[in-house]
Amino acid sequence: MRVLLIWPTGMKGDDWMLFPLGLGYLRNAVPCDILDCSIENVDNEAIAERARGYDVVGITVWGFNTHNVRNIIDRIRARSSARIVVGGPSAGLVAADYALLGEAEEKFATLLAQFAAPTVEQVDAIPGLGVGTERAPEMPRVFSDNLDELGVIDYDALRLADYHRAGYKYWMYTLKDKFVTAPVMATRGCPYKCTFCAAPALQGTKLRKHSIEYVIDSIETLYFKHGVRQVSFLDDNLTLDARWAKKLCEAIIRFKHKHNIELSFSTSNGVRYKTLDLELLKLMRRAGWGEIVLAPESGSERTLIRMRKELDLDVVDEKVDLVHRAGLNAVAFFIVGYPGEMPDDLEQSRRYIMNSKFDRAIVNLFNPIPGTPIYDELLAAGEIKPKEIKINYRSAEALQYVTPGLTRDALRRFQLDVSEKTRFREMWLKDLPLAA
Ligand code: B12
Numbered sequence: 001m002r003v004l005l006i007w008p009t010g011m012k013g014d015d016w017m018l019f020p021l022g023l024g025y026l027r028n029a030v031p032c033d034i035l036d037c038s039i040e041n042v043d044n045e046a047i048a049e050r051a052r053g054y055d056v057v058g059i060t061v062w063g064f065n066t067h068n069v070r071n072i073i074d075r076i077r078a079r080s081s082a083r084i085v086v087g088g089p090s091a092g093l094v095a096a097d098y099a100l101l102g103e104a105e106e107k108f109a110t111l112l113a114q115f116a117a118p119t120v121e122q123v124d125a126i127p128g129l130g131v132g133t134e135r136a137p138e139m140p141r142v143f144s145d146n147l148d149e150l151g152v153i154d155y156d157a158l159r160l161a162d163y164h165r166a167g168y169k170y171w172m173y174t175l176k177d178k179f180v181t182a183p184v185m186a187t188r189g190c191p192y193k194c195t196f197c198a199a200p201a202l203q204g205t206k207l208r209k210h211s212i213e214y215v216i217d218s219i220e221t222l223y224f225k226h227g228v229r230q231v232s233f234l235d236d237n238l239t240l241d242a243r244w245a246k247k248l249c250e251a252i253i254r255f256k257h258k259h260n261i262e263l264s265f266s267t268s269n270g271v272r273y274k275t276l277d278l279e280l281l282k283l284m285r286r287a288g289w290g291e292i293v294l295a296p297e298s299g300s301e302r303t304l305i306r307m308r309k310e311l312d313l314d315v316v317d318e319k320v321d322l323v324h325r326a327g328l329n330a331v332a333f334f335i336v337g338y339p340g341e342m343p344d345d346l347e348q349s350r351r352y353i354m355n356s357k358f359d360r361a362i363v364n365l366f367n368p369i370p371g372t373p374i375y376d377e378l379l380a381a382g383e384i385k386p387k388e389i390k391i392n393y394r395s396a397e398a399l400q401y402v403t404p405g406l407t408r409d410a411l412r413r414f415q416l417d418v419s420e421k422t423r424f425r426e427m428w429l430k431d432l433p434l435a436a
């Protein structure tokens with residue numbers, strides 16, 4: 001059976017590119033070819049042409065990219081009878097033959113095996129599988145316990161060198177030097193239930209980890225074979241298990257000493273504040289971190305409760321002090337315009353941000369993202385309609401959803417008020433003192 005996986009058009013913008021790490025895992029599970037449209041610069045017509053001759057075509061779907069994927073599917077259907085399988089965080093938003101939501105190595109391999117002798121019962125028995133638009137895709141339920149068994153990522157097959165040539169950069173706020181970067185995901189799953197986040201639905205609520213040896217081997221390959229000088233951990237919460245995270249940092253320090261090399265690290269999606277202590281932060285600094293990204297998300301206790309953040313702002317402040325004592329920059333994420341927010345909530349967030357010791361605050365305007373609990377809530381309440389999402393974190397004018405208690409003007413004024421804290425104020429990596 002010939003299988004083609006497509007990283008579709010629209011996975012890169014003027015100043016960002018998403019690296020197809022997920023396809024790297026899938027190709028370990030299923031023999032296939034990969035068509036990466038970000039690198040090959042093919043248009044949708046050419047994609048459909050390339051898809052001819054394959055029995056199964058798989059396409060990745062992210063929420064902001066559903067229109068491209070629909071268009072690709074239409075064109076493939078006009079030319080071939082291949083079975084079309086969509087996967088990724090927003091697979092449920094596109095009509096295809098099959099939709100696999102979230103983590104999919106095992107599910108995809110099982111589905112392809114079933115294609116060999118398909119009966120409806122067999123296909124129906126696959127957990128987490130949605131069939132076309134006839135049935136709403138169920139949430140994924142197959143999560144691999146042993147991540148190492150998913151295999152080693154072949155960065156050559158994912159054309160990392162082409163990504164570097166095309167200017168690929170995984171951001172790190174403290175990183176102003178042009179390090180060559182590459183992503184690694186060391187853990188999957190998150191036990192929290194923040195209402196604006198789809199991660200637990202996509203990767204489960206149990207924290208699962210690659211072995212430390214696996215992570216160090218990946219780092220070694222990236223450094224020596226691909227010239228990578230900054231490794232970006234894509235994890236939702238790399239430090240959730242602090243004991244494991246300390247061991248990882250110690251292993252990185254040993255690895256760097258052994259080879260006498262410089263290498264930096266980032267966790268730009270943020271880490272939970274609770275498990276951070278001074279020992280871990282100092283180890284992270286010694287291992288090569290320059291910044292710690294935290295995500296208080298709001299300065300309003302009321303909003304935090306509605307977000308189900310399970311977060312104590314006083315403790316966050318204490319952790320920021322620890323981050324600084326370890327010689328690291330502290331960066332913070334905030335969401336404003338969350339459903340139900342009133343002007344007073346904005347004022348509390350404004351005060352919190354302006355009085356905080358964060359070196360930089362990143363303020364994002366709220367967007368309801370399909371697959372998140374708050375999206376379902378707004379949909380059920382009739383406050384939003386299911387349609388193409390245009391994710392936009394910066395422009396109040398272009399927001400698709402504004403909570404009834406606020407106005408675009410209030411959000412715009414908020415952005416202006418806190419803009420001083422949203423500029424780069426932190427020290428550059430090379431200027432940061434090494435922690436004692
Ligand atoms: C790391 C990350 C990023 C990185 C990019 C990662 C990269 N690959 O280059 C950065 C920081 C750049 C990023 C950006 C954004 N992200 Co983001 N990101 C993530 C995160 C934490 C992990 C994604 C990842 O790479 N996983 C690693 C690989 C191994 O898994 P995977 O890609 O999901 O692939 C697996 C499955 O999805 C599936 N699969 C994938 N493709 C296919 C195809 C087929 C055919 C099949 C069968 C299966 C399949 O199988 C793979 C193996 O299991 C997720 C949350 C999460 N935990 O999933 C959010 C997440 C995907 N991001 C999200 C969003 C909204 C964004 C942004 C739009 C906004 C933002 N949060 O900043 C931007 C988009 C870019 C832009 N326009 O600016 C949402 C997606 C919502 C949606 N429904 O689309 C998520 C779910 C987080 C959330 N808020 O809920 N993100």
Ligand code: SF4
Pocket residue numbers: 190191192193194197198199200236237272
């Ligand atoms: S925002 Fe972070 S802590 Fe909250 S559910 Fe998502 S990944 Fe977990």
